[in-house]
Each structure stands twice: as C-alpha cells, then as structure tokens.
Amino acid sequence: QPLPAFPDGFLWGTSTSAFQIEGGVGADGRGPSVWDAFTRQPGRIKDGSDAAVATDHYHRWREDVALLRELGAGAYRFSVSWPRVLPTGTGEVNAPGLDFYDALVDALCEAGIEPVPTLFHWDTPLPLEERGGWLERDTAQRFADYADAVAARLADRVTRWITLNEPAEVTLLGYGLGDHAPGKRLLFDALPAAHHQLLGHGLAARALRARGVRSIGVANSHGPVWPVSSSEEDTGAAALYDLLTNRLFAEPLLLGRYPDEGLAAMLPGPVADDLGLIGDSLDWYGVNYYQPTLVGAPDPRTQADEFAGIGIPAELPFGIREIPGRERTGFGWAVVPEGLRETLRTLRERYGERLPPVLVTENGCAYPEPVADAGRIAFHDAHLRELHAALEEGADVRGYFVWSLLDNFEWAEGYEQRFGLVHVDYATGERTPKDSFRWLRDALRAQRPPGRE
Ligand SMILES: O=C(O)[C@H](O)[C@@H](O)[C@H](O)[C@H](O)CO
Numbered sequence: 001q002p003l004p005a006f007p008d009g010f011l012w013g014t015s016t017s018a019f020q021i022e023g024g025v026g027a028d029g030r031g032p033s034v035w036d037a038f039t040r041q042p043g044r045i046k047d048g049s050d051a052a053v054a055t056d057h058y059h060r061w062r063e064d065v066a067l068l069r070e071l072g073a074g075a076y077r078f079s080v081s082w083p084r085v086l087p088t089g090t091g092e093v094n095a096p097g098l099d100f101y102d103a104l105v106d107a108l109c110e111a112g113i114e115p116v117p118t119l120f121h122w123d124t125p126l127p128l129e130e131r132g133g134w135l136e137r138d139t140a141q142r143f144a145d146y147a148d149a150v151a152a153r154l155a156d157r158v159t160r161w162i163t164l165n166e167p168a169e170v171t172l173l174g175y176g177l178g179d180h181a182p183g184k185r186l187l188f189d190a191l192p193a194a195h196h197q198l199l200g201h202g203l204a205a206r207a208l209r210a211r212g213v214r215s216i217g218v219a220n221s222h223g224p225v226w227p228v229s230s231s232e233e234d235t236g237a238a239a240l241y242d243l244l245t246n247r248l249f250a251e252p253l254l255l256g257r258y259p260d261e262g263l264a265a266m267l268p269g270p271v272a273d274d275l276g277l278i279g280d281s282l283d284w285y286g287v288n289y290y291q292p293t294l295v296g297a298p299d300p301r302t303q304a305d306e307f308a309g310i311g312i313p314a315e316l317p318f319g320i321r322e323i324p325g326r327e328r329t330g331f332g333w334a335v336v337p338e339g340l341r342e343t344l345r346t347l348r349e350r351y352g353e354r355l356p357p358v359l360v361t362e363n364g365c366a367y368p369e370p371v372a373d374a375g376r377i378a379f380h381d382a383h384l385r386e387l388h389a390a391l392e393e394g395a396d397v398r399g400y401f402v403w404s405l406l407d408n409f410e411w412a413e414g415y416e417q418r419f420g421l422v423h424v425d426y427a428t429g430e431r432t433p434k435d436s437f438r439w440l441r442d443a444l445r446a447q448r449p450p451g452r453e
Pocket residue numbers: 017020165166169221288362403410411419
C-alpha cells in the first residue's frame with residue numbers, strides 16, 4: 001500500500017551529526033571535544049570503540065552527497081563540529097574547518113539538496129568543558145560567538161538553522177546521570193546545564209538574526225510519558241518525568257517561562273532576563289521522536305534498571321517500565337508509531353498558537369541487518385502513516401528527517417547499534433544502501449509525481 005500523499009513542498013530529509021560520522025578528529029586543525037576525551041575513558045563506550053574514524057565522512061563526504069542525491073532527499077540535516085571551527089572553543093577561527101562545511105554546503109546546493117546545519121550536537125570543545133562546560137554561564141556566550149563565525153561564512157547559502165540538538169539528553173545523560181559525556185552524575189544539580197544551553201540558544205539566535213538568518217529552530221527530544229497506573233504515586237512520577245524530559249526544554253522556548261517555579265528558583269543567574277531572550281526566539285520547532293516512556297513510582301521489583309541503553313539510578317523519584325506487547329528494534333526500543341501522533345497532539349494542546357510550524361528532525365530505529373532491513377521499512381512506513389494522520393487532524397508539520405543516512409557511532413553504544421539507511425563497513429568505510437534506502441527513494445519519488453516538483 002503506497003504511502004498517502006503529503007502536502008506539496010513537504011521537506012523530506014535525513015539527519016546525521018559531526019562526531020558520529022566525520023572521523024578526521026585530528027585533521028586540519030580540529031581540536032578535541034568532550035566526546036573524544038570521553039571515549040578514551042575505559043568502560044564508557046560499550047564496545048570500547050571511539051569515533052576517531054567513524055564513517056570517515058570527513059574524507060568521503062562527496063560519496064555521501066551522491067547517496068543523498070540518489071535517495072532524492074530534499075534536505076540534509078548535518079551538524080557543524082564546534083571544535084573543528086574553533087579548536088579551543090573560542091578565539092581564532094580554524095579556516096580549514098570552515099572550508100570543510102563550505103564545500104559540503106556548496107555540493108549540497110549544487111545537488112539541489114537544502115543544507116540544514118545543527119550548530120551544537122553534543123561535541124563541546126574540550127577546553128570549554130574543562131572550564132565547566134554547560135554548567136558555566138560563559139559557555140552560552142562562547143556558543144553565540146561560534147554561531148556567528150559559522151553564519152558569517154554560510155548564511156549566504158543556508159536558510160534553515162538549528163542551534164541545539166536535544167539539550168535534554170546533554171543535561172540528563174551528560175551531567176545528570178553520567179552515561180554520556182562529560183560523564184558527570186550530578187542528578188538535579190545538573191539543571192544549570194539546561195538553562196545555559198537554552199541561554200546559548202537565545203544568544204546564538206540573536207547573533208544569527210544579526211547575520212540575516214530568518215529561519216531558526218531547536219531540535220528537542222520528545223515522546224509521550226504514560227503512567228503505569230492511575231494511582232496518585234504513578235501519575236505523580238510520570239508527571240515529574242514529563243516535566244524533566246519534555247516540558248523543561250519546550251516551555252522556556254515556546255512560553256518564555258519554566259514549567260515549575262521551584263525548579264526555576266534552582267537556576268543560577270538573571271533567569272527572568274534570560275527568559276526574555278530565550279522565549280519567542282524560534283521560527284519553527286524541531287521534534288526528535290523515538291518512543292514513549294512508561295513511568296511509575298519507584299519500585300525496584302518491577303522497574304527496569306536500564307532504559308534506551310541508559311542506567312536508571314534507584315534513587316530517582318520515578319521508575320521506568322517496559323512497554324508490554326510491542327515490537328522492539330534491535331536496540332530493544334519499543335516500536336510505537338502512534339506515539340509520534342500523540343507527541344504532536346500534546347504539543348498542540350499544550351502550546352496552541354505559541355507552537356510554530358514543526359519539523360520532525362529525527363525519527364529512526366536500530367536494526368542489525370546489513371542490507372535486508374525489513375524492520376526499518378516497516379518502522380518508517382508506520383510512523384509516516386501516523387504523521388499523515390496527524391496532519392489530517394491539524395498538526396502543522398512541514399517536514400520529516402530520517403535518523404540516520406549512515407550507520408554511525410551511536411554514542412555510549414559505540415558501533416553496536418546501526419541506525420543507517422546505508423550500511424557502513426567500518427573496516428573499509430564502504431557504503432552499501434540498505435533495502436530501506438531503496439524503499440524510501442521510491443516512496444519519495446511517488447510523493448513527487450512528474451509535474452509536481
Ligand atoms: O536523538 C539522539 O539521541 C541524537 O540526536 C542522535 O545523535 C542519536 O544517535 C539518535 O537519536 C539515536 O539514538
């Protein structure tokens with residue numbers, strides 16, 4: 001059954017991030033990032049690997065642009081590596097670093113593919129992290145300076161910009177639980193990292209606008225939070241989880257305020273002034289959706305000690321449960337296509353007119369099959385049908401980006417989890433389009449019958 005027709009001009013794309021695909025970590029003046037250091041700490045990466053080479057995109061990017069052209073993607077979301085452009089995070093721009101993205105943007109434009117850069121996808125320059133990273137207010141200003149340097153070079157050809165990717169994951173996994181870089185386990189003392197990232201977004205958005213940019217978004221992770229039962233304890237725990245993972249990173253941007261005064265009071269600096277800069281700073285809203293979360297009151301007998309590959313400490317005031325009766329990806333994630341529609345409906349119900357047009361900036365799944373990836377085809381087919389249904393019920397969604405174009409370095413999982421439409425042989429760098437790549441290529445062709453370009 002072919003996919004239903006999406007609106008004219010709907011943006012079809014795929015997403016990647018610099019640290020996960022580029023490699024070339026020491027090439028042409030790139031400085032180290034917090035993730036380079038993190039991968040060298042024993043036991044941090046499940047398969048003991050690092051991203052020194054990854055998919056070697058830094059040297060093979062022309063091949064990847066050719067794959068994007070063959071796929072028929074109208075857009076490509078990639079991230080710019082801050083330490084490649086500013087090796088110490090501040091000061092002198094590393095021209096060869098910017099030259100790389102300049103050439104990539106040119107090739108994409110030449111291929112008729114819209115470049116959609118993310119300025120920060122987790123690879124904080126190490127010298128800044130050693131000075132406290134996002135726990136430090138100064139990092140927000142450094143980020144804006146970096147954004148300005150990139151826009152100065154690329155804003156003549158790049159229209160749509162993403163400042164931050166998933167500040168929630170950086171805060172909760174990097175500073176709260178320590179499963180991701182920088183590996184700090186501060187629990188609720190990680191909250192300043194949330195505020196400083198959002199402030200960094202506000203300052204960067206202002207710098208981008210000063211460079212003439214008029215289309216700015218943030219890619220936030222979102223997913224429904226389902227309480228295990230209607231008991232007060234379980235609904236309370238689910239509400240707290242929803243507050244920390246969904247609302248904390250949406251409401252400052254969309255409503256110009258934090259969802260909870262007590263929480264806001266824990267944040268350092270002139271928060272009210274900062275919110276003036278953070279609120280109303282978006283032209284569109286990016287949603288990364290993977291799966292819902294089933295949450296209840298802490299109960300060591302029934303709660304999972306791991307969720308999405310992340311260890312859940314027993315001392316947290318909520319427990320995560322496995323969603324029963326669902327297909328699971330190779331990564332053990334529940335396949336819940338209707339969760340995408342529910343996420344879009346919840347955003348609309350909560351934020352109404354304050355919610356600008358949405359782009360689904362990431363949606364995808366990990367499966368081990370090198371080429372015959374029927375699970376991935378079924379995953380995207382089902383999610384796109386739910387997305388279409390969401391459009392029919394009034395969601396203003398303007399595009400959809402598959403995570404990911406290539407198999408790549410899946411953070412603390414290393415190379416064990418493959419999310420790509422294209423298989424990568426990490427020993428040789430060889431790329432092999434999977435069945436899902438061909439399925440999506442044909443589906444995109446069908447969306448653009450002749451004469452409807
Ligand atoms: O959403 C994220 O966590 C990141 O943006 C990606 O970098 C991940 O690799 C992907 O989502 C799969 O987990």
